[in-house]
Amino acid sequence: MRWGREKIETILPHREPFLFIDEVIEIDGTKKVIASKNIKDNEFFFEGHFPGRPIMPGVLIIEAMAQASIILYFICKQEIAKTNPNYYLGKVKAEFLLPVFPGDKLILETNNVKIIDEAAVIDALARVGDRIVAKANFVLGIKKSE
């Protein structure tokens, strides 16, 4: 099963230029989601990070993994997710292993450690091809919209 932007935009509140998921490429029940993002030459952040030497900022790799984590939450808790709650990052432990450049296809894997109505613990990794570029453990909070 693959999900494109149309479906993804019904799940994530993010929009361009801050939507970091192009496609959901694999869903393993409520255990795992794999998504992807093509890192284009003209991404807004390359203009300043860094002029003439474009590298994707690590915090945005975290953001991409976090957005993939929200999709995993959606799969586990559809009734709540369909009410458009607010998602926020409570805690992140991250490790950056390799740089990400224009033209790379970022693969974002998220694994369900524990997901309950109001919170989620998710292990994620980002890779380009077979090379792992970053790993993270997220604690996400979910609050109903006011």
Added chain:
Amino acid sequence: MKNNYEEEVKTLVSEIIEVPVEKLMPDADFFKDLGVDSLKAIEIVAAFEKKYRIIIPEKDIPNIRNIRQIIEYTRPLKGH
């Protein structure tokens, strides 16, 4: 009734909620007395599930509110 498991539980919880072990009284309420919120609570649950390879169902989480209840709840699950 101090024992190794009680000490293990206190150490694990202490690391997550950043409260010294000596301040973790068995009946201190996580939410009212120790400032635990839903994010810290899920971290505690995930840590116990990982360390002892147990499953704590979501419906049971609100009923585990102090160190004593964690010990009573998890001890039979982990087979000790």
